[in-house]
Amino acid sequence: MTEILVEIKVVLNADHNELKGTRLYIASPEHTSQTNEILTDLMAEHYNVKKNRIKIMKGHNSLQKIVKVI
Numbered sequence: 001m002t003e004i005l006v007e008i009k010v011v012l013n014a015d016h017n018e019l020k021g022t023r024l025y026i027a028s029p030e031h032t033s034q035t036n037e038i039l040t041d042l043m044a045e046h047y048n049v050k051k052n053r054i055k056i057m058k059g060h061n062s063l064q065k066i067v068k069v070i
Helices: 033-047
Strands: 004-011 018-020 023-025 054-058 064-069
Touching (some): 018 033
Antiparallel strands (some): 004 064, 018 023, 054 064
C-alpha cells in the first residue's frame, strides 16, 4: 500500500471551492472547521479514494497543511 504526503496551501475568498495542484481554493473568507471537510472531500475525489483514507497530519487550524493519502 502506497502513502502520499502532500503539502497544501489554503487560499481563502475564492470564487468557488476547488483543489488545484497543491492549492485549495475556498469560497469562505476565513478558515473554519468546514475547510478541513472540504479538503478531505476534494482530495478523496481527486485521488479516487474514500474520505477515511485522507488524514490531515499537520495544520488543522492553519492555512498550510500536510495531508497523507493512504
